[in-house]
Amino acid sequence: MQFLMLESYVEKDYAMIFFSSPAHHKPSWIWLLKAYRQLDHSFKKNLKALYVLHMSKSYQHVFNLANKIISPKFSDKVSYLATLDELDKIIDLAHVKIPHEVVEYELALPHSLFGYHHHYYHDQSQHAHHRNNGHHHHTHHHHHYQAHQKKEAPTGQFVFGRDLEALAKVEGVDISDQQSDVYIPTVVQKLIEHVRSNGLQQEGIFRKSPSNADLSKARNELDQNHSMFIEHLDVHTAASLLKMFLAGLPRPLISSEFVTMHSQNEDAADLGHKLRCHYKDKPHHFALLQYLVFFLAQVSEHADCNKMTIHNLAIVFSPSLIRSTVAFDDILTSPADAAVYLGQMKLHMAFIEFLIKEKDAIFSTR
Incomplete structure (x- = not known):
């Protein structure tokens, strides 16, 4: 409040x-x-x-x-x-x-x-x-700051906080068949299409945010009815919901450990091959990543109007897309360690930039 x-x-x-x-x-x-x-x-x-x-x-x-x-x-x-x-x-x-x-x-x-x-x-x-x-002096105790893997969404939440497999079941999609590698959550498709149709010319799209009250209301409505129409949503609300969905995935779409192993100086085609190997057991994650990267490239093509260059998109999306699978809060406790984390932030942003700039070579099927 x-x-x-x-x-x-x-x-x-x-x-x-x-x-x-x-x-x-x-x-x-x-x-x-x-x-x-x-x-x-x-x-x-x-x-x-x-x-x-x-x-x-x-x-x-x-x-x-x-x-x-x-x-x-x-x-x-x-x-x-x-x-x-x-x-x-x-x-x-x-x-x-x-x-x-x-x-x-x-x-x-x-x-x-x-x-x-x-x-x-x-x-x-x-x-x-x-x-x-x-009198007793009351203080607020903050005990839980760790960045452990996110928990599965509680019963009654159909969209946010669910992994892709569980979300596919909610949608009635069998991702175990031969077409499992092309599964894109319906909510992601709807949000992206809404932004594509109404937000590409909007200055600060994905950077500007709606009020927390509006965002919370929209999230709750979408969580209770994943098939709801979203065309009535303000485009900045839709953009924020997309980032919120990605950040809420129990498993990050890209692990920080993978990014650390593969720098932006790597050949794009080689990185694409390593990405496919890395996502071999989770092809739906790879499909979602590819779908999102190509959309972000489209957003950047309108940077003259929306001011969202590839660099700016990397800044706002890297926290939602890249997370560590290790609880770094238990490890990094000193200012020097925090400086290491800042270096990781910079590396994450550079990695997203590289994905967008070299999308054709990285995601080529050849």
């Missing part, structure tokens, strides 16, 4: 203050980076300034790297501040409700310069001291 309420703010220009400390239950580096990549475009576009207070140098380094890879323009909006005094010079803190814990944290810093706010700090810290001694 709080996330939905924020949408009314980000529809217009806004500034944000992020109090990064103290935080006793910080999510892992990898969870933060994945969440950062999923941040809706409207949150970034209309943000004019982001003031980050008390963030450690290591976190700053990681997100500066992320900005260079994903959105260099966004990094120009970010300012890292060490003290509340620095923030007060930019924004009048008299109009900002500062959490007591933030004040207590600042008071404990050896380099804090209280200036004319010393009395304010004292009053706030005293209030926080009595409140925490007299």
